[in-house]
Amino acid sequence: MSPTTVAPPPRLELDPRVVRKARTLARRLGRPVVDIARSHTTVSVERATLRLAGLAGADHERVPWVNHLVDAVRDQVGLEHGVTTPVWDALRRDEAPDLLTLAQKASAGSVSFRIPEKKGELSGARRAARAAVRPGLQRIDRQRAARDRLVGRLGDPPQRPWVYLIVATGDIYEDIPQAQAAAREGADVIAVIRSTGQSLLDYVPEGATREGFAGTYATQENFRLMRAALDDVSKELGRYVRLTNYASGLCMPEIATLAGLERLDMMLNDSMYGILFRDINPVRTFVDQRFSRQIHARAGIIINTGEDNYLTTADAVEAAHTVTVSQLMNEYFGREAGLEDWQLGLGHAFEINPDLPDSFRMELAHALLARQLFPDAPLKWMPPTKHMTGDIFKGYLLDGFFNLVGAMTGQSILLVGMMTEAVVTPFLSDRDLALQNVRYVQRAAGGLTEDFHPPRDGFIQTRARQVLSEAVELLEKITDEKVAKASGSTPLLEAIGDGTFGLMKRPKDQGKGLDGVARRADGYDNPATTMLEEGTR
Template structure:
């Protein structure tokens, strides 16, 4: 077939890359389908309506899942033991049972025969009710988009992160009034390493605000209010990553978040979370995201903060192809794959801007249906705020030229301090000017045939295919252990959270997984998914 697109990429090379990515992903998908984790089981309990925590802040879902694990194990899931105990014991509801579990007075067994069938039916009804609530919130988003309108692309993406949800809310609304289309509430530092989800509205986060269901609810309501005021829908994003990835995904669906940071390898590489735990948790979380109409935002941009952006460009493409395969298998559509990349080449490198254009256009053509999120320069920002502001403008220009879907605003004081509100206003002014001045300039940007941009893009794709051949041969877990992505080495049996991984036994039952596996997540949906961007997850 003849080459196609502005870069004249060889379609056979592109097909080969996707074929290799699918083969590399398959053993990991098989592992995820045959294992569970403590957080996957707790996510089921949250979907069934169990919320709240004890006086010390330990969630009831943790108490209940831990009691089941201690008494009968998690190999068969929590559903059968928990709903059997509700049927046969004195407990009024899940909350009452969880309190008894915390006191040590609840007793669990693995039911058989008619008792197992009854527990299976009861747990299925509870899971169905939770998924129905997610479906309702998805329909609610579709109505909001019709009523208030969808902003033009590229979306302008901005971070709010004070640590206090009641400070975040007015800042987020102010940012929307200044032009932000997506508000990301960055998580408190280290929350990804907590094996529980905090409860309630929080006011003391560190370099971010804790991701909790109540914080999700409060910010969603605030952004709905400002959306109606402005006449355009303002999207909300947070983080489904770390040791509680499945639970946070469920809470995001229940509270109508629009996008969630959810990368196949970020937590492994940058937070030292066990690879097996991450991939198992991720499959369930992406199934929930698919059902909720949430866009996942991947973290390839982070590789370029530890590796050279020129030398490691092909690792970004390989990760994007793997994220695409994992996402499709879990039910995500192309318009839910907010694949990430970044403008992180050292500006001192000759032709650095041309290299950036080649990389960005390559990603655009490899994933034409994806809402790509493009990250601004951070690694090479310095105390020279004037040079930083200029570099951000070049980043914005590259984003418009290559038709990126979401542009996260760059901050001129990135290399000095946490930006002031006035810095944010200047950054918004910068991206608004470039977006408005350029208009549809992407239509006119056509690299010279056989020129620098085309040759560089083809080289990166060729290097990606070579790396995928090695990953497919040696195994993805081996590649991660060898430091292929982001330099850092993470062995398959190392990191945090491995003790929470359990191989499923014959007869394992999780009704939420059964529903999500069996049903088309988009069957009742007519609206396109939202669009999203990403910053470094906590």
């Protein structure tokens, strides 16, 4: 059951030709990047495929068996042909009785891998790999169907926007009661924020964890525990409470896969966040994000993108158009990977300096522009963080203004702002006050979306048109000038390298995880990718 968005009536008089041009330019920018993603693989894509085949667990030093097996294959024959062909060829040659034992033997260096040359051996290994991966995708399908049944029986929250609240103690067993309490107080979506630095780990930790830093580790067991706890409170409350985590960083495909297997409902999954803010190699990121979004599409998961982060490093007025460009690129990449519009939780944020004249009017203009450009997308509206000073009274008022913009512009997912944002880790009492703020605004002003119509050529209309025009100009500059400057280059990657987004310069031949990228050979095979693109059940 798709959580559709009821779009408000148009309020901005945007030139449809300008809107079409923006999307045309975004497609032109995105296609060469998709070509790169289609012609490369990564260690995390291959590990995710093995996880779909059921390989789990870790050694005594907590290194996952999928890492051991992929590393052994890469060291012996490379990843250019994919990991599954040499792995299932080894199983068919009785190198080990099962996948787990093979991984254990590979970690000790006692397995010989090869790319079979005989046609019968090659086709046999590939058939066996496909048969082994299929049950993982079928489990994702069953989890999606289970969500649909629960939503059908329990119902969705009665109001929009969905109230999205973060829980992050570092201890999954502390997170669970806090998440259930938040749901009882009105939260519709619980986000278990990830432990600081996990995006830079090139492995997924194993098991339930109790020692995170400013967050809780994303693991399959933690996903399972929290989903079960939210199912319990959903039945208690009579509405389905959604669960969010983070599919980003060096293990983006694996975390997306584990989320599908354990029925998470939303995942943070931005095409450029890891590049800009974690210095992960651009090619690695775009290859990984395409596979992860294919998994999300199959699982019925809503992605949340990270455009709000640009405004924490760049000025929210001067860089507003870069947010629009990123939203257009995330829309293109998401659709190309199979996501439907209702799964595109494109990000935007309330981050203009409140001391600027007309700051609230500009926030309205930016929020309305996003809402109208993407009418069927469940936009994720992010609260103020950059200009939260520690004055909790001013912060609480600023969050109220943020909630009011959400009500006036028909946002779909509203991340609850905290008056102690960026100062301390919020107490439960802070979360309760923040939820009270949201509830008051929703009760008092939730219907304003029907009444708010900015004048035809007034400040809000003019500002929105300006931002859209600047976005088109930037798209034109990237597609035209960069191609002329560097023949044969990939314009979007060149723009990222030049610091166009978020003031971060990230060259395509640098960054973390580059050594985990491999160009596909002509004989490359990945049954997970094939079945995802075929839509095979």
